[in-house]
Amino acid sequence: MKFSSSLKFNAVSEWWEEYIDYDNLKKKIYQLEKQQQSLSGSYQDLESNESTSLVGRQRHTDSVFIRLLDKELKKITLFYESQEEELLERLEKLEQEVQAQEEQGLEGDHYQDDFDDDDDDDESISRSPVGRRLSIGARRRRLSSTLSRNLPLIETDSTIQEGEALSPMSPASPRQHRHSISSDEGDMEDSYASLRGQGSLPRGPLGRLANMMNSVSSSMMPDTIWTAKSNYAYDTRLLYKRKITELFIALSSLRSYVEINYSGFRKILKKYDKVTYSELKDHYLHDVIENALPFTQPSKDRLNNAIDRLIDLYAKCVTKGNTSQARQHLKLTQRENIAWERDTVWRQMIAQERRGELSAAGGLGATLVKEPVPALLSIPTPLGTLRVTKRLLYLAIALLVFVVLLNVQVVDGREANRCFAILIFCTILWATEAIPLFVTSIMVPLLLVWLRVIRTSDGTHELSPQDATKFVFSIMFSPTIMLLIGGFTIASALSKTNIDRILITRVLSLAGTKPRTVLLAFMGVSCFASMWISNVAAPTLCFTLIKPILRNLPRKTSFAPCLILGIALAANIGGQSSPISSPQNLIALAAMDNPLDWGRWFAVALPVSAIQLLLIWGLLLASYRPSKAPDGEKEIEIRPIRATRESFTVKQYWVTFVCLATIALWCVAHAIEDYVGDMGVIAIIPILAFFSTGVLKKDDFEQFTWTIVFLAMGGIALGKGVTSSGLLDVMGDLIRDLVDGYSLYNVVLILSPIVLVISTFISHTIASVLLVPIAQEVGKGLGGNHQDLLIFITGLICSTGMGMPVSGFPNQTAATQEDELGELYLTNVDFLKNGIPASVIAMLVISTIGYLLMGAIGL
Known part of the structure; x- marks a missing residue:
């Protein structure tokens, strides 16, 4: 797949204008190529000044292209800087909230805070890759969270375990049919399920024994806001699960943004060097790109560290300290978000591209209107209008000729006459391409066997359909x-x-x-x-x-x-x-x-x-x-x-x-x-x-x-x-x-x-x-x-x-x-x-x- 298409398929749609303008840079390369070619006529005395003229042309071309690259790099750097600052601030605020909630314990009351503070939170979330969808359902989730205080405590059923609820392969998982980011009810059900256990337990006596041991071990440890089974504790963990997940997706999208843009600069520089015979790639990539803020190692380390901190927060608030499970849950949610993005924005376009329904000139987003095959004749029927196309007419002629030849003795011998009919029939289909050529070829053994055309080696009598089938297929794969x-x-x-x-x-x-x-x-x-x-x-x-x-x-x-x-x-x-x-x-x-x-x-x-x-x-x-x-x-x-x-x-x-x-x-x-x-x-x-x-x-x-x-x-x-x-x-x-x-x-x-x-x-x-x-x-x-x-x-x-x-x-x-x-x-x-x-x-x-x-x- 070309990088320009890959960029469209993998970019965050809300950030589309902030990515490298790969298509425009590619067009500029071809313009510079033409300018470079036209300038060659202005250097006539190559015997005395060949090296100087060539270097001068190349420097001019490089300087023009470098200015374009610098403009793109500045745009990407400014966007990254603002996003990184905002997301890291949100992370620090979230860590402080978790710490405060942990200090309040089971006696805190986050319900009113949720109504007051989430308005500000929603404003920041709306700027994230999934913010528009998340903010739409925020009040519904808060309402569900408030109402859940009045619901009876839901006991853990040994037949419904967290492993089943979270497994992407589980048929019972509602997330396989409703993405958790967009479905409030499914998100609520999954969250409750994920907060009740740490893994799948065996059924029957062993399961009941394991449940009993868990109950004994739990009773020996004091409950915290992250382990208690009250409605208030469930709602608290559900609230922070949502906040952590949203921020994790935003940080992961920012990291992907950096990787895609780096690939874009590398690809466009490679194409520039190839077209203009330059050697700009290594210098610009290593001396300029890799020293820009988004692509430096400290920036990458800050992003990775922020993601690790989120995983630790998720482990504390949701998975009872299990970091491995926290990482698995967050990655699963991220994959579901990507699936949602592809399904709503890009997947249909990819399918159209594969079917050839997109214009080659306009690329993605420019739908090609497919012209219908012109009909030679339209015949109204009780079941609808029958459109007689050229191919259908050829097919009808071929069938008519085939039937006539089968019933008219053209050559001596029944088998020879039938084979002659098959030969003419296939020749018409191959010449007119009324049906695909290979389909006609596949039809040949069927006609040879059904019409009893194949004879014994001595030519005395025809082979049975079973023997004819073995003979025909044995010679086909030769x-x-x-x-x-x-x-x-x-x-x-x-x-x-x-x-x-x-x-x-x-x-x-x-x-x-x-x-x-x-x-x-x-x-x-x-x-x-x-x-x-x-x-x-x-x-x-x-x-x-x-x-x-x-x-x-x-x-x-x-x-x-x-x-x-x-x-x-x-x-x-x-x-x-x-x-x-x-x-x-x-x-x-x-x-x-x-x-x-x-x-x-x-x-x-x-x-x-x-x-x-x-x-x-x-x-x-x-x-x-x-x-x-x-x-x-x-x-x-x-x-x-x-x-x-x-x-x-x-x-x-x-x-x-x-x-x-x-x-x-x-x-x-x-x-x-x-x-x-x-x-x-x-x-x-x-x-x-x-x-x-x-x-x-x-x-x-x-x-x-x-x-x-x-x-x-x-x-x-x-x-x-x-x-x-x-x-x-x-x-x-x-x-x-x-x-x-x-x-x-x-x-x-x-x-x-x-x-x-x-x-x-x-x-x-x-x-x-x-x-x-x-x-x-x-x-x-x-x-x-x-x-x-x-x-x-x-x-x-x-x-x-x-x-x-x-x-x-x-x-x-x-x-x-x-x-x-x-x-x-x-x-x-x-x-x-x-x-x-x-x-x-x-x-x-x-x-x-x-x-x-x-x-x-x-x-």
């Missing part, structure tokens, strides 16, 4: 799926330990300031990152890194859309570079008779990807001419990326070692398959290494993109269904007739554009699910065992469909990038003008150079 999960694990470990960012920033720091070299560097980094952390996360990371560059570019420069589109196209190319970089590669591997090891995959994919990257880089340079400024008179210079100064930790070295070892084993998997079995078994190594050593946690495992896993599983199941039902044999006969007389390379040239067009308009993964079985059957029809080559080409080309904004995750992410004014950097014209030629270039490279390399490795 070694290929385990390889996919292993890839997720490696990607998560690299991201969580920050290795990806460290390596990427170090590479980009060498890119220089020329637009063409910066573009090539980012495209190379995006492509390489997509090989290991998926082509979903890689462009997102790169888009984060280019934000400082985009902020300092002239308005309407062509370099911004050029850079964003280049990153997206490179990420698509990276999706074909390694077996785990995208699901379509794994689907292709699963369909091969002799799956490739990583070494042979790299022998083809890496040269092909490098050539594609260079050609598309040249295309973007020719199309955008990014070196020219908007006025066309001078070349723009890019602010260089600064390499991170972080050094590798032991954990990062461990992650790097495991990742490299796993990849090395994958590269030689065929040579050691007698020992390791399959690449899917090797994928277990990083899972064990990272989760068992604490590098990754259970939450990381839960955050894997399981929708992709189920999408791939459904695709594998459908492919096996097509084969088992006999539909593939029927398709094979038709395909053999179509390709009869064509050479292998001519088939490649015919198949490649078909795959490219389909993968441009639907998901790359879904395209591979549909087209890989066709490529497999085409290869069998040619003879000579070339199906693995066609499967490999199909899998690679599925990643090159990038001519539309919806073509693949990288394009979708790039299409949403906005400038500071909320305007999109890219339009549909950018994708059509550059994405389609890039797709054609990538396809031609695969069908020519890739084809030759595949022949060289024996396909």
Whole structure:
């Protein structure tokens, strides 16, 4: 969570204006960054005055930002000083009252004092974090306290003990349903219960014996105002319990106020140093912040000492000297107060943030009005109006086509005809996304089993539903799926330990300031990152890194859309570079008779990807001419990326070692398959290494993109269904007739554009699910065992469909990038003008150079 959001969630709402203005300081940092960049043009003679000019600019920026920090620090110091003085005075007054009450003993009369003095007390309480709520119910509590003198003495019941009343897990505790700070009746009941015993006693004979022993021991000691059982003693202890609790919450809130503001100064200074290349953090934090009143050690000691004194007072007045129990009671009350604050002020906002209902621009407090999905048609019904949306229409069409195909003999064989209906039905749902893609995939095994599509291995008769279920689920969780999960694990470990960012920033720091070299560097980094952390996360990371560059570019420069589109196209190319970089590669591997090891995959994919990257880089340079400024008179210079100064930790070295070892084993998997079995078994190594050593946690495992896993599983199941039902044999006969007389390379040239067009308009993964079985059957029809080559080409080309904004995750992410004014950097014209030629270039490279390399490795 960003610190600005964390600050809103954890701040005391009544003190909101007194916290560090983190958002405003962050905006000022970006303004100073722009000023710093603009001032660079005023220093022309860098040969003789380079050091002086750079130092002068930095000093100017530092002085401006220091003045802003000093203003915030002064505000925080003044507020803290007034709060500390007030709270410490209240503490001293409370200690004097307790001492006076103790001296008066059982003969005092605090009732009238409570009415007279609490008016002043309420005024001071109202300034505390919970004061507004406490002062509202103060008179009701005083009235209850006065009336309680006339109530009969309540005897202690052995079945209702203090431990039960105060336990946060007890179902009988009214505080679990009514916060003690806001509920007068619940507070009264809890307080009476807490003043009668010191712990839970066993029931039955042992409980009665313990009660009897307590009574004997109590009778031997003289009663005091803190131990007596009279109504007056109960009311006295209840009064001081309330006062101590209120002051404890106020002091704890002040201590939290100090900690949050210190974190705010540390975070904002770190961001300032990172953006402006300064070194202000250590100096200002240690020499200025830590010497200011709220952050000095004596101030912290005074607060901690005041809290300890309150705990001692609570132990004396409420828990009969038990300090441990007093601390437990006060912390419980503090947690309830925090829960109240979150429930009434922040919890709803957090829930909205998680559901995406808050505006990204306005942040918390700016509610995003969600536009309803437009309806194509509204039909009134007795149960209400039926809104026919586009998705509902697609779903209805898919169901209609499915029912028709089930009842019309389209292909020979009952099982083959039913499988054809399932194939068309799923294809329509996947292409239109009438329901989520992974839901369609999960539906595949259900349809295969219920429609009795699966046949025996010899194809003589259909399997029973029990046998078909075992068969379908056994092939769905295959070694290929385990390889996919292993890839997720490696990607998560690299991201969580920050290795990806460290390596990427170090590479980009060498890119220089020329637009063409910066573009090539980012495209190379995006492509390489997509090989290991998926082509979903890689462009997102790169888009984060280019934000400082985009902020300092002239308005309407062509370099911004050029850079964003280049990153997206490179990420698509990276999706074909390694077996785990995208699901379509794994689907292709699963369909091969002799799956490739990583070494042979790299022998083809890496040269092909490098050539594609260079050609598309040249295309973007020719199309955008990014070196020219908007006025066309001078070349723009890019602010260089600064390499991170972080050094590798032991954990990062461990992650790097495991990742490299796993990849090395994958590269030689065929040579050691007698020992390791399959690449899917090797994928277990990083899972064990990272989760068992604490590098990754259970939450990381839960955050894997399981929708992709189920999408791939459904695709594998459908492919096996097509084969088992006999539909593939029927398709094979038709395909053999179509390709009869064509050479292998001519088939490649015919198949490649078909795959490219389909993968441009639907998901790359879904395209591979549909087209890989066709490529497999085409290869069998040619003879000579070339199906693995066609499967490999199909899998690679599925990643090159990038001519539309919806073509693949990288394009979708790039299409949403906005400038500071909320305007999109890219339009549909950018994708059509550059994405389609890039797709054609990538396809031609695969069908020519890739084809030759595949022949060289024996396909």
